[in-house]
Structures are given as structure tokens and as C-alpha cells.
Amino acid sequence: MTTNAITVRELTKRFGDKTVVNGIDLSVRRGEIMGFLGPNGSGKTTTIRMMCGLLEPDFGTGTVLGHDIRRERSAIKRKVGYMTQHFSFYDDLTIAENLHFVAGLYAMRPKRQIVKDTLEDLGLASRKDQLAGSLSGGWKQRLALAACIMHKPELLMLDEPTAGVDPKARREFWDDIHELANNGLTVLVSTHYMDEAERCHRIAYLSFGNLVAIGTTKDVVRDAGLTTMIIEGADVPSAARALAGEEGVDQVAYFGATLHVVGSDARALKRSVTRIAAETDCTAVPAKTSLEDVFIQLMNTSRDNTP
Amino acid sequence: MSRFFSLTRLRALLSKESIQMRRDRVTFAMMIGVPLVQLMLFGFAINTDPKELPAALVAPTQDRFTRAMVSALELTGYYRFIAPNATATQAEAMIARGDVAFVVTVPSDFGRRIERNDRAAILIEADATDPSVASGAISTLSTVAGRALQREAGDAAPQQDRGVEIIVHRRYNPEGITQYNIVPGLLGVILQLTMVMMTAMALTREAERGTMENLLSMPATPLEIMLGKVLPYLAVGAIQVVVVLAAAKLMFDVPFIGSLTVVLAGIFVFVLALVILGYLISTVSRTQMQAMQLTFFFFLPSLMLSGFMFPFRGMPQWAQHLGEIFPLTHFLRLIRSVMLKGAEAQTVADSFVALGLFVVLLSVAALFRFRRTLD
Ligand SMILES: Nc1ncnc2c1ncn2[C@@H]1O[C@H](COP(=O)(O)OP(=O)(O)O)[C@@H](O)[C@H]1O
Ligand SMILES: [Mg+2]
Numbered sequence: 001m002t003t004n005a006i007t008v009r010e011l012t013k014r015f016g017d018k019t020v021v022n023g024i025d026l027s028v029r030r031g032e033i034m035g036f037l038g039p040n041g042s043g044k045t046t047t048i049r050m051m052c053g054l055l056e057p058d059f060g061t062g063t064v065l066g067h068d069i070r071r072e073r074s075a076i077k078r079k080v081g082y083m084t085q086h087f088s089f090y091d092d093l094t095i096a097e098n099l100h101f102v103a104g105l106y107a108m109r110p111k112r113q114i115v116k117d118t119l120e121d122l123g124l125a126s127r128k129d130q131l132a133g134s135l136s137g138g139w140k141q142r143l144a145l146a147a148c149i150m151h152k153p154e155l156l157m158l159d160e161p162t163a164g165v166d167p168k169a170r171r172e173f174w175d176d177i178h179e180l181a182n183n184g185l186t187v188l189v190s191t192h193y194m195d196e197a198e199r200c201h202r203i204a205y206l207s208f209g210n211l212v213a214i215g216t217t218k219d220v221v222r223d224a225g226l227t228t229m230i231i232e233g234a235d236v237p238s239a240a241r242a243l244a245g246e247e248g249v250d251q252v253a254y255f256g257a258t259l260h261v262v263g264s265d266a267r268a269l270k271r272s273v274t275r276i277a278a279e280t281d282c283t284a285v286p287a288k289t290s291l292e293d294v295f296i297q298l299m300n301t302s303r304d305n306t307p
Numbered sequence: 308m309s310r311f312f313s314l315t316r317l318r319a320l321l322s323k324e325s326i327q328m329r330r331d332r333v334t335f336a337m338m339i340g341v342p343l344v345q346l347m348l349f350g351f352a353i354n355t356d357p358k359e360l361p362a363a364l365v366a367p368t369q370d371r372f373t374r375a376m377v378s379a380l381e382l383t384g385y386y387r388f389i390a391p392n393a394t395a396t397q398a399e400a401m402i403a404r405g406d407v408a409f410v411v412t413v414p415s416d417f418g419r420r421i422e423r424n425d426r427a428a429i430l431i432e433a434d435a436t437d438p439s440v441a442s443g444a445i446s447t448l449s450t451v452a453g454r455a456l457q458r459e460a461g462d463a464a465p466q467q468d469r470g471v472e473i474i475v476h477r478r479y480n481p482e483g484i485t486q487y488n489i490v491p492g493l494l495g496v497i498l499q500l501t502m503v504m505m506t507a508m509a510l511t512r513e514a515e516r517g518t519m520e521n522l523l524s525m526p527a528t529p530l531e532i533m534l535g536k537v538l539p540y541l542a543v544g545a546i547q548v549v550v551v552l553a554a555a556k557l558m559f560d561v562p563f564i565g566s567l568t569v570v571l572a573g574i575f576v577f578v579l580a581l582v583i584l585g586y587l588i589s590t591v592s593r594t595q596m597q598a599m600q601l602t603f604f605f606f607l608p609s610l611m612l613s614g615f616m617f618p619f620r621g622m623p624q625w626a627q628h629l630g631e632i633f634p635l636t637h638f639l640r641l642i643r644s645v646m647l648k649g650a651e652a653q654t655v656a657d658s659f660v661a662l663g664l665f666v667v668l669l670s671v672a673a674l675f676r677f678r679r680t681l682d
Contacts, residue, residue: 049681052524053524055682056680056682074310077526080524082521082524084517088519088520089521090518092331093330097326104319104320105316105320105525105526105527106525107313107315107316
């Protein structure tokens with residue numbers, strides 16, 4: 001048995017003449033929670049679909065739980081739980097009927113008992129006869145998660161599971177995910193949220209179909225090699241205007257009354273910031289680079305590299 | 308559990324589909340209601356033997372023979388002369404406008420010819436745009452006219468073999484379609500419309516609502532998915548068949564000469580071909596709208612070329628060849644032969660083979676077309 005739950009090499013997908021996923025190499029270890037990040041349209045969903053056998057790659061190879069992603073789709077489907085980006089259970093079926101349907105498709109036994117237990121775990125037993133279409137976003141998400149772990153998969157692929165869910169429900173959701181991972185499940189989860197990225201063991205960052213960073217959040221921040229400085233003072237807006245386009249300055253962003261200035265060339269950045277801080281009567285101090293700064297930088301630079 | 312087929316999975320798909328079908332009340336009511344409504348509309352318009360149809364009389368000399376003819380015609384109950392003394396021009400305008408269904412023209416020398424024992428003729432022009440309306444009225448004509456004149460003329464009556472010549476012009480639609488052809492044909496048309504469309508929309512709905520992605524990510528095979536969609540609609544088709552056949556018998560008294568078993572067997576193969584065709588359509592269309600358009604793209608020519616609307620043998624050769632590619636053509640041949648002419652199974656074997664061929668070819672095409680992925 002391989003130690004990797006997912007291994008893909010040079011995975012590529014084109015729609016028409018547009019390359020949506022461009023030669024991705026990625027490994028996910030068993031029992032790991034891997035965060036999949038990137039702006040909208042960067043190819044996260046497409047990559048996940050290829051890995052769970054829903055899309056045929058145009059190029060590249062890969063195995064999921066030891067099965068070839070092109071030839072052994074049905075084996076993969078039995079062992080993987082996939083939660084789609086948009087709710088894709090039946091709105092016109094009740095909660096219980098949806099679960100019965102899933103249990104039937106996986107030929108689970110004893111079916112009734114499993115569905116009943118799932119409903120109770122979810123806290124949905126009293127609402128089991130409610131139509132799924134009438135549930136709120138948070139409950140839909142819980143139903144979808146419950147339905148895709150009912151067959152005890154070895155690998156979960158969750159595509160933006162927390163989009164449109166309130167912070168408390170998100171917190172509970174992540175507690176559940178960690179609980180599952182502690183029991184040996186591997187989880188690949190795509191998200192936009194920075195705080196969620198920090199809850200993953202490792203993250204992979206996609207931009208325009210390219211994998212541009214991978215590792216723990218610490219690794220990713222360190223590998224980016226960025227320098228950040230904070231500007232404070234009476235006339236921050238003037239400083240912001242003056243900094244735009246200066247040598248070494250890649251990003252300028254307001255954080256409350258302060259300004260975060262980020263650049264990859266540390267010496268040039270410091271020179272520019274010190275000079276402009278002096279001119280505008282502000283003070284400049286070095287600060288820690290955040291994950292968000294890194295992502296914005298990655299987005300900007302990889303766009304520059306895309307023809 | 309088999310990799311390719313499992314009853315458990317099929318049962319899950321079937322039960323899901325039938326719950327959805329039941330919950331979609333409007334569609335479900337339509338599937339039962341549409342056949343009934345169509346049958347009543349088509350059936351009554353065609354099958355009633357309409358009486359008291361308005362008629363115009365063009366008779367320059369209103370002699371006793373003419374009067375005898377007219378009263379005899381009125382006595383049949385089919386004719387009501389609303390313009391008993393019209394000129395030819397007036398009558399022409401009335402039939403063109405649709406004010407009258409018939410124009411009866413008695414030539415001015417009609418009486419004289421009968422008295423002289425010469426050949427006499429009257430002309431009846433019928434508005435045959437709806438041919439079945441006129442057919443009852445026309446079919447009674449010769450006997451009525453003959454008898455009336457015999458009575459009136461006594462000894463001077465024309466001899467049997469010479470008789471009164473009644474010239475009938477069916478206008479606007481020279482071929483007449485017989486009425487019984489229509490109701491069995493209607494069964495085929497109703498089944499074709501509802502079965503193909505409903506099945507075509509069912510799978511497309513999954514794609515459109517995004518549930519297809521979920522379904523494909525679970526271990527259901529293409530065969531199971533197809534059967535899960537097709538079988539529930541087959542059951543609905545069975546209900547429709549019972550409704551239409553019962554109505555044909557009870558409301559319209561359509562003769563049923565042949566074997567019920569052969570008819571049902573034919574219907575089964577036909578409906579199977581239809582639902583699989585619907586399924587095939589749903590594998591090539593991305594939205595329900597497309598599925599609907601494709602259904603009609605197929606439905607309209609099949610209505611024209613199958614022999615439902617126009618007599619099949621009356622069509623040009625190329626159109627007949629084209630007509631053979633529609634299951635409806637073969638079904639119509641089968642059901643008309645069996646129901647109306649009492650044909651045995653062997654006689655309609657060709658139609659069975661043709662329909663069976665559709666089932667096999669369409670299934671293979673559908674399973675081939677089915678996308679296991681979202682590509
Ligand atoms: N079936 C498809 N046909 C054509 N283009 C597609 C299809 N699916 C996705 N795309 C395009 O591929 C790009 C990546 O989409 P996606 O993988 O959904 O990104 P993400 O999940 O990161 O937002 C987008 O530009 C999207 O428009
Ligand atoms: Mg996405």
C-alpha cells in the first residue's frame with residue numbers, strides 16, 4: 001500500500017483551447033488535511049473532478065487510493081466521498097429519502113439503521129421528513145457532508161464546503177473534519193478563506209491552472225521570501241499615494257489606520273518605504289508577512305507569467 | 308455485488324425516481340390528463356356523425372322532383388337547407404366562407420330528364436376540409452335519392468340500372484381518411500409525445516440541476532442509471548395505454564377485432580423504443596429546453612410521414628422511405644392491422660421486427676452516448 005492517498009503527475013485539462021489545469025504535480029499523504037486554495041476560476045473544481053473520476057484528464061497520470069484515475073474510476077468512486085461545490089442532492093426529496101437513496105446506491109447494510117444513526121448524528125431526526133430544498137445553507141452543508149461520509153470513505157474531497165455558511169457553523173464543520181482526519185481519513189478541501197487555510201496540515205495554491213505553492217502555511221510564507229513593513233502616522237493616505245509604483249513596492253493595503261507594504265526585493269522595499277515615511281511624517285516598522293499577502297503576491301505574479 | 312449491475316442500486320434509483328415523479332404533481336397529472344384530453348378532442352371531432360349540417364340548394368326550377376329530393380335529403384337528418392333557393396354564385400361564396408357544408412345543385416332540366424327517362428344527375432359539393440364530417444352525409448345519398456324519386460315518379464321512374472347519377476365533389480381535400488384509422492393511431496401519437504418528452508427531460512433535469520455530478524460520483528453504472536430512468540416511465544406508459552384503450556372502447560366504440568395480446572405486445576415494444584429514444588435524446592442535450600426542442604424536431608416529421616396524418620401509400624417514394632425510420636410508422640401499421648383488420652401475429656411480424664430493431668439500436672446508442680464523466 002502506498003503512503004500517499006493521492007498522487008498526480010502533470011495533470012492537465014483543456015476546455016476548448018483554454019488550458020484550465022496546467023500540468024499539476026501533487027501528492028497528498030494518508031491522514032492529511034490538504035487545503036486547496038486559489039482564486040475563482042483557478043481550476044480547483046476541475047482538478048478535484050479529475051481526481052475523483054468525473055472528468056477525463058487530457059494529459060497526465062495519477063492514482064487515488066492506489067487506483068488509476070483513468071482506468072479504475074468505479075473503485076475510486078466506492079472509496080471516495082465527494083462533496084460538490086453546489087448542493088447536488090435532490091431538492092424534491094426529503095432529508096431521509098436522500099440518505100436512503102445514497103445508502104441504497106452504496107448497498108449499505110443494515111440500511112435503515114445506518115440512515116437512522118446518520119440522522120441522529122446530524123441532529124436532523126426530527127426534521128427528517130422536510131424537503132431538502134427547504135433547508136438553509138448550513139443544514140444543506142451538513143446533510144451533504146453526512147451523505148458523503150455515510151459509506152465510510154477513505155478519502156474525502158470537499159469543494160468549497162463552507163461557502164455561504166456562518167462562522168459558528170464553519171468552526172463546527174472544521175472540528176468535524178479534524179475529528180475525521182484523526183480517525184485516519186484523508187481530506188482534500190478547497191476554500192477561499194485564509195483562516196481555513198491555516199487549519200489545514202498543508203496547503204496547495206493554484207493560480208490560473210498552475211500549482212504555484214505547496215507546503216505548510218509556514219513553508220509557503222517562508223518560500224515566498226516577502227518582506228512586509230507597516231506604516232503608521234498622521235498622513236497615511238498621502239503615504240499610500242506616494243508608495244504606489246515605487247521601486248520594490250509590490251502591494252500596498254490598508255489595515256485599519258495602518259498601511260501594509262509588501263515586496264519581494266527587501267532592500268529596495270526598505271529604501272522606498274523609509275524615504276516616503278520620512279517625507280509624509282509617518283513611521284515605518286518591519287512586520288510579519290501574512291498568508292494573505294503571499295496569496296495576493298502569488299496571484300499577481302502568476303498572472304504576469306500567463307500569456 | 309456485481310460491478311456492472313446490482314439490483315440494490317437499481318432499486319434505489321427506481322424508488323428515488325418514482326418519489327420525484329409522484330411529488331411533481333403537475334407533470335404526473337399531465338401524463339394521465341393529456342391522453343384523455345387529446346383523445347376527447349380528436350376523437351369527438353372525428354368520430355361523431357354530425358347531423359343537421361347547413362346546406363345550400365341551387366335549383367332554378369323548383370319542380371316536384373326537386374322538392375321530393377330536398378325533403379328526402381332533409382329527412383336523413385344530415386342536411387338542413389339554410390339557403391333553399393340560392394344562386395350558384397351565392398352558394399359558392401357560402402361554402403367558401405364555411406357558412407354551409409354542402410351545396411346541392413339540381414340542374415334545370417332535372418325533372419324533364421326524369422320524365423323522359425333520360426339520364427339525370429345532381430351535383431353535391433361537400434366541404435371536405437374535415438373529411439370525416441362529410442362522409443356520413445354523403446354515404447347515405449344514393450339510396451335516399453333513388454328511393455325518393457322512385458316514389459315520386461311512380462311508373463315513370465327511371466330503371467334501376469340507369470338511376471340518378473349523383474356526382475359528389477369532395478372539395479379542399481380530395482382523399483378522405485376514414486375515421487377508425489385515427490383513434491388507434493392517436494394512441495401511438497399520444498404515447499410518442501408523452502413518453503419521449505418525459506424521459507428526455509428526466510435525465511436532462513439531473514444535468515441541469517447539478518445532481519448529475521453527485522450521481523456520477525457514486526457507484527451507479529450507466530445501465531442502472533438508464534433502467535432507473537426508463538422503467539418508471541414504462542409504468543406510466545402502461546397507465547396511458549389502459550386509459551386510451553378503455554376510452555376508445557367506451558366513448559368511441561372503435562372496433563377491436565384482433566387479439567388483445569398481440570396489440571399489447573406491440574404496444575410494449577413500441578413504448579420501450581420510445582423511452583429509450585427519450586433517454587438517448589437526454590444524453591445529447593444539455594438543458595431541458597434542448598431536450599424539448601429535439602423531441603419536437605423528431606415528433607413533427609414523424610407525425611407527417613408515419614401515415615397518421617396522410618395515407619402512407621399516397622406519399623411519394625422518398626417520403627415513404629423516410630417514414631420507415633420512425634417507430635410510429637411501424638406501430639401504426641401494426642395496431643391498425645391487428646385492431647381493425649384482425650391480423651394475426653405472423654402477419655405483422657415485420658412491424659415487430661422493425662420495432663425490436665429500434666429498441667436494440669437505440670439502447671446501444673444510448674449506452675454509448677451516456678457520459679460517465681462530466682466532459
Ligand atoms: N465544463 C466546462 N466547460 C468549459 N469551461 C469550463 C468548464 N468547467 C470549468 N470551466 C472553466 O475552467 C476554469 C476553472 O474552473 P474551476 O475548476 O471551476 O475553478 P475553481 O473551482 O477554482 O473556481 C474556469 O474559467 C471555468 O470557466
Ligand atoms: Mg470551484
